[in-house]
Amino acid sequence: MIMKPFEESSMTQGLRALARRLMPSHPLYPKILKEVLQAEAGDHGEQFIMRQLEKLSYPLDLKVLHNVAIQKPVPMQLDVVIITSSEVIIVESKNIRGHIQLKMKPRQMIRVLDNGERSIFNHPEIQLEEYVYNLSDFFNRHQVKMNVEGIIIFPFNNASIEYEDGQFPVLVLRELSNYLRQRSSKNPLVDSRKIIQLLLHHHQPFMPFPLCDYYKIDPKYIKQGVICPNCQFDKMRREKFKWLCPQCQHQDVNAHLQALHDYSLLISKQITNQQAQRFLCLPNRHHVKRMLQSTCFRKNGVTSNTVYQILK
Template sequence: MIIKPDKEASLTLGLRALAKRLDRKHLLFDQISKELLQAEAGEYGEKFIMKQLEKLSFVMKIYVLHNITLRYPLSFQIDIVVITPYEVILVECKNIRGNVELKNRPRQMIRTLETGERRIFHHPEVQLEEYVYNLKKFFNQHYIKVPVNGIIVFPFNNVRIDYEDGYFPVLTARELISFLQQRPIKEKCIDAYAISRFLVAHLQSYEVYPLCRYYGIEIEAIQPGVFCPRCQCGQMQWIKRKWICTSCLHTDQKAHLLALQDYGMLIDKNITNKQAQHFLQLSNRHVIKRLLTTSAYYKVGATKQRKYQILL
């Protein structure tokens, strides 16, 4: 059973907004674009793994949680958690292509593309070790005795894996179902459902907003305006109570909501009327006030210095 289904991570949403609005000449633009591609590839791989686990949940009593964050003993985020009748298994997903070597001395992941380009990454089991340790500590804090193990999964077959035996099994997604079905049956069972609900009850949000502060990007480098949700390239203007795209002439009464979400993810969760005028490129403060107050934004502070809290 999928207890916490997959959904797009907040960091991916923020990176997409940042790549769209960041000045193309900015020193960090190439880095942000690369990180966005990596985040999207990672999520695509996780979704594929979740589909495999969903198939398995019809024939095996398992509970699956995707993209969970806990705060003890340190803040850590786990790609996928599978809870079986006998153990908790952490799945570290690595969506990477090319020839991959997993080395133990020192522990490194070396990726070589067909072009001959080589790049060295952290070995995934180093991070997975930390996650397993932290989750065990978390359970111990709450007097829960449960085995915690981990596996490293490459979701697709566009990778050739050469690895030296390590602490955790290394699989492709197609092997995942048979791997879980063949796990040894233990005498002592655990209450898998209760543990899944316990984890859900203790989930924390993974907060990186605002991204300008996170990456040290000056606000002036962020392009303001309401972007057209249809053509993604045209700027929209507010004319006769609706937004009209200057490129494709698409009309939309609520296009400002997406722009305000971008502001919240990139700059600040709170926005004043004056700030909204600049970011939405609309100088009529009365219209801005109406757009903010009718868009389910909370009011914060006195009238003169009033801010509106953006819901993300």
């Protein structure tokens, strides 16, 4: 049973907003584009694993949670957590293409692409080792006796994998069902309801927003305007009760909602009418007031000094 379903990470949404609004001349622009691709690939791999686990969860009596983030006593971000009849298994997903070598001495992951480009990364076992230790300690602190294991999964057939045996199994996704059948055959030892409640109670997502603060980017490098959802032109015009893209002629009633959401991810969750006028490039305080009143929570202040809390 899926106890916490797949959900695209808020960091992926934030990076996507930053990539579409950060001026290409900014020195961090290439880095942000790369991080967007990595975040989207990670989410895509985890979603694929969750779909497979959904098929297996009922016949194998598995409980599955996606993206569990625990901040205390030590921060950890767990891609996928599987609770079997006898243990908790942390899944470390690696959606990476090319020829992959997992070396143990020293522990490195080496990736070689078809064009010969060679990159060296930390071995996923290093991170997984920390997660297993920290989650075991977390359970101990809450008086729960629990065996914690880890596996490394490559979800797609876009990688040829060569590895030296280490502490944790390295699997491709099609091997997961047989692996879990073997693990689930052990005698029941786990009160899964207690484990699930404990993990969900302490789940606290990583929220590094606004990203301009996180990456130390001056907001003056963030492009203003309502972006067309059809062609990505960044200067839609407000005509009567809808937004019109002068480039592709696309019309949208609610295009400003994404712009306000971008503002909350990149600059601040709070906004005034004047700030919204500038960001939306809509110098009509009455129109902007109606938009903010219908989509935001009025936090404090009166008239022109009213501060609104942008809702997701």
